[in-house]
Amino acid sequence: MRPNFRRPALCLALAAASLAPNPPAHAAQDGKARAEQDEARQKLQGVRQQIEALTKDQRETANSRDSANAGLAKKAEEVSAAARAVRETDGELAQRQHDLDQLNQQRAAMQGDLGKHKGALDDLLRATYTLGRGSDLQLLLGDEDIDRISRALAYSRYFQENRVERIKGLLADLSRLQDVENAITAEQQKLEATKAERQKRAGDLEKQRTDQQKLVAEADAKYKDQGQRMAALKQNEQDMNALVAKLQRVIDEAAKAAEPAPAPKGAPAGPALGNLRGNLPWPANGPVHAYGNGVIIVAPRGSEVKAVARGRVVFANFLRGYGMMIIVNHGNGFMSMYGNNETLLHGVGDMVEAGEAVGTAAAPAGDNGAYFELRQGGKPIDARGWFAKKH
Structure with missing residues (x-):
């Protein structure tokens, strides 16, 4: 029986960040720069709050339709926190x-x-x-x-x-x-x-992890046949479409009012994702097969899932059918999605660089594993033609 997280997830984009101008020469310019920085930070904070509100609404809607969702979400977050604690201790x-x-x-x-x-x-x-x-x-x-x-x-x-x-x-x-x-x-x-x-x-x-496996098994057991399972997966996808549509409106409004984020000090900005067709780095290591609008990478549990390009995290939460999901906006309408993580290493608003770990993979089950999807303008695009050839 296939876990729900194998279904492709929909994603969103965010283009809002604080400005970091060089120190101006005159006091008036300095005051103006600080005001612009404060305004940009407020706008970014406003976008975060709107995303959090939309995420909460989505969670409550899913919980009211399916009581098991609340338990699955809570347990996924507990596993994520425990896995992150182990990872931090390993670093220490x-x-x-x-x-x-x-x-x-x-x-x-x-x-x-x-x-x-x-x-x-x-x-x-x-x-x-x-x-x-x-x-x-x-x-x-x-x-x-x-x-x-x-x-x-x-x-x-x-x-x-x-x-x-x-x-x-x-x-x-x-x-x-x-x-x-x-x-x-x-x-x-x-x-x-x-x-x-x-x-x-x-x-x-x-x-x-053991408790989580029991909850997943109980959730799967309620489906009497494949038809019921497909209907539930279809409902998850419809909910995601509705959520993304709302988020996209927030993002579009933010993009008009905020400039793109500057590269972190000392780190040159990487190439735009749109220029990486055929050379996109793989987000994880393991056997790959196509699934829906994206790909499944059967990566070992605990292995790092990495951002394929520089961007800002616009979503980091549990999604029914997709597990712990992180979504990165790369600008110019491009977004990348990373599903079925055991733990998430970044939150909404964080800037990540190409190759930086954004999560760790959950345990693969059969031919299931880490899910990856690309979108442009809110529409799925075939990621297989974007990846660099494996040697």
Whole structure:
């Protein structure tokens, strides 16, 4: 029995962002720029609020028609939160391990330097003994030549001063080494605590996944035949069409009042999606087959689903029939949709770059997996001709 998320989903676009002009030379221009920034931010916030309101209306409509939808949506969001927590803990583990490796390398280097300092100090002590073979007092009491005594005393003072400085340096190195040793111990303790937290969160995630599978099975069991299933899927698609139509009106109004978002500082803007036909990067890895208006990519659970081009997230929520869905607007009427995510890594209003992870794939079931669809002007377009050829 195929899960509902395999059906192609409809999507929306958003063209609203804050401006980031260069600092003006005059106070009047500066005030005008700040006013424009404030106005742009308010418009973007207004669009977000309208999208959230429309999403809420869609959810309530679906819940009133199908009581199981509320449970499915809540459980999908709980699984998403648990999976994201595990992912964040994995990132923290990797960073702590990196820090620990750096400290161990630092300790090894300091121990090597310490050995050199000890060797140099040993040589100095031997040289001092060989030079005097006794104390400065013995030199003065002997019947040696006065010039030789003067030279010997000068050398003796030099070696003694050098010895004192080397001893000070050695003690300082030992102190720094002890600090590094303490830091290593503290970092090891943090690493162990993070591993324990990761294990706990992974256990919570598995429980949420099991509960979700039960809910999905219960929702599927209510369909008595294939006809009822197709009718439900058709209803989902009609609801999506209505929602997209409302969202498109909001987006069109926002596009007239707001300028496109500038590229993040230090990141050059990528090529427009419309120029990537035949060279579009794949959003996920795995076997691919056509489905409806898009494609199914049988990606491993937890693997990253990546944006195919630079754009702004305009939808990130649960949709009956599509699972956890994220939609990115790329400008010029182009939108990309990423369905059946286990967790979403961005929210409405976030700017994402080409190749940046926007979600992680849910567990594939048979020939089902991550869903991808392209739209232009609100209409589905065949994505298969846009992807780069796989080698």
